Amino acid sequence: DIQMTQSPTSLAASVGESVTITCLASEDIYGSLVWYQQKPGKSPQLLIYGATILEDGIPSRFSGSGSDTQYSLKINSLQPEDFASYYCQNGLSTPRTFGGGTKLELK
């Protein structure tokens, strides 16, 4: 199974700041990296797929990058609604594995 390691596990930031979350795959996943956002008590929402492709309706302050085994999610100019948990996911192979999550909190 491909293991997905996310860092940091938690992060405190202020509105207007920029943050970066990273995801490391245990082997090359050839750009098949997906990012989700989950707000408390809600189901996850797709943000980015194919490592860099923004899902329709997602603000452009979200961006994804990376290749091979290393990937990042960057959020520019944090807005109040961005404070949530974020998960990466391996889309290449079964089992579909998720990172452990990053909780983004308001400083």
Add this chain to the structure above:
Amino acid sequence: EVQLVESGGGLVQPGRSLKLSCAASGFTFSNYYMAWVRQAPTKGLEWVASITNSGGSTYYRDSVKGRFTISRDNAKSTLYLQMDSLRSEDTATYYCTRDQLGAAIYPYWYFDFWGPGTMVTVSS
């Protein structure tokens, strides 16, 4: 508008069974792979099972193989998860998801729509 609505969750004793349903609308159900993803309380996301659009092939995580069965009724636009021999570690919110195919160097899969989830608690 795509909608996925799960039902069938509840409190069940260890070793017993439960069947989850997911009613889909707003898209041509028979054209899409579907999946179940779960999340234990305060924990992360865990893929459980997937099924092809025709229902001809199914895939499971190792910990549920032989205990869970994913199925679908395309005429009713409904996805199911039959859960047998339930264990305390199966306690989680179960999400119905639509499985979307993307293409990069290789084909890949991602969950583009999620239902609100249904809670399953396995406890005596």
